[in-house]
Each structure stands twice: as C-alpha cells, then as structure tokens.
Amino acid sequence: MPRYLIERTFIGNLKLPANGEKDRASFINNNFECNVTWLYSFVSDDRKKSYCIYEALTPEAVRKAAGRNNIPVDRIIEVNVLDPYICK
C-alpha cells in the first residue's frame, strides 16, 4: 500500500492528547472506514503544524478520512522509506 506524508496546519493549537477515549475511537473508526492507516506523526514545537505518515490506497482516501475527522490537509506527498541504514 502506498505511503503518504500529510502536511497539516492547525489554527489554534493542536490539542494533545486527543479529546478523550470516545473521540479517539471515532477517529480510528473513521480511518478504518476510509481504509487508511495512521502510522505516526511529527508535530512542530508550537503545535501548529503536523506531518503525518499514513498508509492508504489513494490520496483521496486520505482526504476523505481527514474530512470525517475534521482535520485539515495542506498537502499530500507520496513517500518511500529512506533511512541511514537502508539507504539505497
């Protein structure tokens, strides 16, 4: 499955942790329904920007999940893993 890096800009601060169990469950459920998997994210120090790594079949699925979870999408980039140990 392709991997995508999603850049998001939050207005006001990103609330962490997410707003309780119930929200988290619905967040994960929305992802499940859109067939996307949130792997992990980086959040900027001021919590206004996040860079999320997702697995999804299409960029459209990423947008659909974001829409349902009410989180912004600035840019979606398809990425591959490259790290110092498996640098090819």
Place this chain on the structure above:
Amino acid sequence: MTLLEREEYLSGLTSQFRNAVSGKGQAAVICGDAGIGKTSLVETFTQLQADKAKIYWGACDALFTPRPLAPLYDIAGKMKSKIIDKLEQEAPRPSIFNEFLNEIHKEEPNIIVIEDVHWADESTFDFIIFLAKRINKYKSLLIITYRNDEIGPTHPLRLSLSNIPTKYLKRFELPPLSINAVNDLAKSFGRDGGSIFKRTSGNPFLITELLMNDEENIPATVKDLMIFRLSRLSPEARSAVETFSVIPGSVDKWLINLLIKNYNVIDEAVDSGILKVENDSVSFRHELLQIAVEESLSESKRFEKNTAVLNILLGQKNIAPFLARIMHHAAKTANTDVILKYAPLAAKQAARLGAHEQALKHYMTALQFSEHLSSNERLDILEGYAHECYLTARIEEGIQSCKSAIEILKDHHDPIREGENFRRLSRLLWYYGKDKKGEEYILKAIETLEKFPPGKQLAMSYSNFSQIYMLREKTSEAVKWGEKAVEIAKSINDVEIEAHALNNIGASKMFASDDPGEKYLRKSLELSLQNDLHEHVCRAYVNLGTAYMYKRHLSKADKFFSDAVDYANEKDIKLASLCVAGEVAQIKLHMGNWDEAFEVSYEVYENKNAPVMDKLLPVTVIGLIRARRNDPGAFQLLDEADEMVYDTGELMKIVKVKAARAEAFWLKNELQTNVEELITAYDLVKVSNNPWAIGEIAFWLWKGGKLQKIPEPIAEPYLLQIEGKWAEASELWENLKCPYEQALALSDGNEKTMKKAVEIFEKLGASAASQLIKQKMRKSGIKNIPKGPRKSTKENPSGLTGRQVEILELVANGLSNSEIGNKLYISARTVENHISTIFSKLNIHTRTEAAALVHQNHIKI
C-alpha cells in the same frame, strides 16, 4: 462490528431496566433466527448497564441431552451461596428456586440473562417460568433469548410465557438487517452489499461470516451449523432437504409433490429452522444454508439428486418456463446432450428477457462441451456468445470468440454471415480502443456484403461505419453512411437498424451544434423504446447526454445519463452503465463535487472487466482532480489516459484527455512543454464542427501562447475568454454552474476578480490553481493577497476564525479580558474588539451564553 439497526431494542430494554430499578421488576424475551444478533444485543445492553447493576449470565447448551438446570449452575456459581450445594444434594426444586430469589434480592439491582433457551431441558423451563412469574417483585431484569426458528408454535416455552402479564414481560423479535445496513457494512469491506443481502437475507451472523471470509466459499461456521441441524432430522426429512438443496431458489409445490411422498418431512425441516414455507413454495431460510447443505453432499448423491430433478423438468409438457433450470441441473450432471440441445434456447430466452448475464452463462456452459458439436452448431453458439460478450462488456472474450467464428466460416462459403462477423468484430475492436483496426474490419464487412443485394447485414455495417465517423465527429461522413443505412433499413422494414442509424445521424449533428440533430436522436429513442431494443435505448440516452454535456447543460445531461443507467440496470446491460460513469464523473467535476466525481470514477478504474473505452474518462477525471488538488499520482494517470486514447479515434475522449493534460501542465507552470502535444490535438479537433471541442483545446493553446487565430466555430465562453472578455466569460460559466471554469475566467481579470477567483479555488480545494494565481498576483505587485478561507473557519459553522475560537474558549473558561490579553500577548482592548465580533457572529450577548455554547459543544474547538 458495531450494532446496527438495534437502537429501538436497546432503548426498550433500557426503559424496562429503569422500571426494574424503581422496584417493578421486568422480563424481556428476545427471539429471532439463529445469527440474528440476540447475544450481541444483550451484550451491548449489559455493557451499558455494567456500572449500574450486577449482571448474571447463564446459557443452555446445544447438546443432544441437555444438562438439567445448566443456566442456574452458571449463575449460582457466581454467587456466594449454597445453591450449588443444594443442587448437588438434589434438594426439592421450589426450595432451590426460592433460595435463588433470596440471593438476587441481596444484590439488587441486577440483570439476569438466560441465553439459548430453545436448547433448555424441562427443569430449566420450570426455572424460567418460576422466575418470570415473580420477577416483578424484585429490582431485577430477566432477559431470555431463544431462536424462534427452533421452537415450534406448540413448544412449552411459548405457552408458558404467554401466561405472564404483558405489563412486565416484553417480547422483542429481532428482524434481519435492512438492505441499507448491509450496504453500509459491505461498503466498509469494499464488497457488494446487494449480493450479500441476497445470500444472507440480512442475517447479521451470516453477513459477518461472509464479510470476514472469501466471498466464494461458505464459511466453516455456517457449514457446522447446518450439519448440526441436519443431523437432528429423520432420514426422510434429511433426504428431502438434500434434494431441495440442489434446486436453486424456492421449490414449488407441484415439484415437491413429484419429489417426495410424505409432506410431514417438510414440517419437520421447518420446525428445525432449515426450511420455510411461503405461499405455494418451500425454500431454505437463507441461501447460504442451502449452499452449505449442497456442498456437504457426496459427489454421487449430488449427481443422483440433480438427475432426479432434471428428469422431472424434462418430462413436463411445456418446458419453456424451465429452460434455465434444465440448464442448471444439466450442467451439474455434465449431461452434454441436454446442455447442447437447450443452451442456445435458454440463452436466447434470457436475452429476450433482458437477462444478458444469464444468456452469457448459458453460452459459456455450452462452449465447455462444444467439442461434441458440428462446426455449424458451434458457430451459432460462438456468434451468440460474442454478442452477449459485447453487451456485458467482456470485450476481450468477445473478440476471441468472433475471431473463432470467422475462422470456422473460412470453410463455409457463407459470405453474408462472414460479413456480419467482420462487422461485429469491428465494433468490439472499437470498444477495445482500436479505432483503426475497427475501421479495417468494417470496410471488409462492407466489401463482402456489397456483392449481394442490400439486406440487414449491409445496412447494419453502413450504420456501424456511420457510428465510427460520428465518434470521430466527422459529421458529413457520419450522416452520409447513416442515411444509406436508414434507406435500406426502411426498405426491409428493420426498425432496429433504423434506430441505430438515426442515432448516429442525430448524435453527430448534435455534436456539431446542429440542433435538428436532437430530433433524430429522439426518434431513435422512441423507436427503440417501442420495440424493446435495449442496447439502442441506452445509446440514445447516452448520446443525448453527451451532446448536452458538451454544451455544459449539466443538469439536462445528468438526467439523460441517469435515465440510461436506470434503464441499463433494469435490462442488465453492463456496457451502458460502465460507459456512463465517465460522463457522470465529468458532470460532478464541472459542478464542483470532486469527491463524488472521484468515487464514480474510481469504481470503474478498479473494475478489471471495464473496457478500455470506458476507463478513459474515469482515469482522466481522477488525474485531473489530483492535479488540481496538488495531490500525488496525477501525471501517472494522465499519461495512462494518453496512452489509451491514442488508438480510440473518439474525438470527445481525445479532447478531454488532452485538455486535462494541458491544464495539469499549466498548473505546474509548464504549459510550454506540453504545447507540441496540444498543437497535434488541435489539428485533429479543428476539422470537426464541434464548437465546444474546438473551444476547449483552443483555450489551452491560447493559454500556451500558440493560438494563431480564433477558430470557427467556437463555443461562446471560450471565445470571450480568448478575446479577453473575462468578465462576460465568467458570467457565462457561472450560469452554466461550472465554478472552476468561472474562477479560471476571473483569474484573467483585475485585482478584485483575482481575489474572488482565489476564493472559489480554495472553496473547491483547487490548491494548485489558487497557488498559481496568488503567485501571479505577487508578481504583479498586488498586496494583501488573501490566505483563503482558513481551514478551521470553513469547518466552523459559526464562521469564526482560529483566533476568535481561541479567544472564545478562554472566555468560556472564565478568563477576564486582561487575562486573555496577557495569555495571547495582545491588549485587553483588542480582546474586547474580538469579543464583540464573536458575539455578533454567534448572535449572543453575554459571557455566560458564550460559555454555554462552548460547553454544549456547539462550537468546535
């Protein structure tokens, strides 16, 4: 999996529980078929009440000889009491039951669940009745579940429960899930809800099993369930059930009478939840159960049962109504003689009824055994198969079978038939995206057929030739060959060919913005409807839609396309619904519903059976959406589309692919690198008479600075834009309800309209275009370029900005203006200004109201 469509039962149980807590104990009886979700409902309910009540859980076992009082053992085991001891000492029952009541009284309120009572032994019944009759004196809710498909109407449980006052006994019979719920579930697994609903009749257990497993196989759990039930039947009843299992659908009474002697066996199978009786037929409770039984039969038994049914059907006086069923049983027993004799008849009958998938299958079955056929018989089947392949969008198989037919015909000296096969192959090749190859074969057909007096085959070949020109949008040639076809068709009274040719004439005239064209198309539609010419009805709707689509009369086009889809679905013409998808996607794209445009396109894109021709537009639409959103994968798809469109010769598709590519390059600020490609496309388009096709390509050529002179004819919005009349153009686009095109026109204007354009782009999610225009604005020195409606503002129905939401939240938390100012590094006065704006946006007046709104979650933060 979440609980679906059970809200009313949950709330029924909840209100019973509330009564119980207040001292008026209640009993609930939950029944329904196996797998209907009784346990899931009770589990969900008890979880919800877990912190409010003590919960006891007992169940009866599915044993041949049930354990006496099994549920009481389960429950008493959880109690610190002497009940178990008493049970083991076999104390008198009333004393044990009373002891139980004492125990539950100590732990009030409580919920006592006794599951699967249909398997209960006598003493458990007594226990349940005892409890139910007294429960209203305790703060307890008793829940009993059973399968009503395993309890006959005279079962002791039913009689006993009917004696309890309904005031505190409620009965809930759980219905199967609706088709909507099944669709929702299936969708999340990427599966087809319709077929799952059909096979499971909405039974949640079976649905879950099907969704969790490979669709083709019956899950082992279902098989186990069925084998268990079968094992409890008498040998006669079991044999009857096995016989019925080889008969698809329901079994009519007349057939039952010929298959079995004793009707009692049916009652037996009905009582044990395997069969159900409806009007004059008997069927399995679920299709899955039927398949499970059939699969459990040994090979010899299956053969024996099928042969018995087949012989009865063949022995009927009028076998026409049974052709499909005869084919079924003949195929199951590999009865070559019967298959080869009846397959063509069954296929033709199915095709006449509009069941083209079935017709295709009959031909396929026959082809499996075709080595036993004479070449003439084989030819018949190959031709029929090729035609049905065409109608059901199996283009590659169709081409293969057409070629095989032509091969056989080489030794047949039947040029008319040969010509007809050339023609059919030409059409299939066109669908395969090979326009030039298609033309080659249609010329071969015409050449072969013109040597004979004009007839049906020649007329149809002329009409297909006209069709090729119509799609290339060479109007005069299309009309010329179309009229030749009409002339012959009329002289031989062939309505079908007349309708086909009129369609080509009308469509090509309409594409060239020649309005009388619609007259021809409508006549073709009428003829087709009156004469049940399924394929031609669809073609008429589609071409009317396409013509209006060209003119951007979106709602009118949409209507024709949805008529086409409805009709095609009804008559099982896959080809039409597939080819419409790309058009519908385009309409949605124009209207600004990009998510929907994507959904419609993606379905075809993913469909392995979709012919090249039908994939082209969907691929293009997805590519264009990605380019506009700045999403990855745009060029990959647009290149794919370009490769496919190369051989099609269809002007509309060429225009759409080339325009999309030009736009994608433009959005990347690289239109120059695409200009050569665009010029080639323009050379092709400008010789047509289609003002919209010409306009669309000319527009991008103009954007690329390579349009030498304004072409003719050209559609008005494009003309205005090229002439620099962007204001009028944007107004036209707005009237046509094409917001993206409207914004494109506005972006050619002044500072104010550019800002408006950016606003529209942002709203559509067209980030590539909005960035491009902002860049252009910065270059020309425009200040205060809008950042666009910021995401959180858009999502916030109250229209507050991020900063305002931030302040509102602090207000709601009781901070004063100066405290807020300190926190946000702004003056108290600025805070005051923000607050008054916020209040007026929210139409509130006090800080208390603000707090209330926030805490009731009316404002999302």
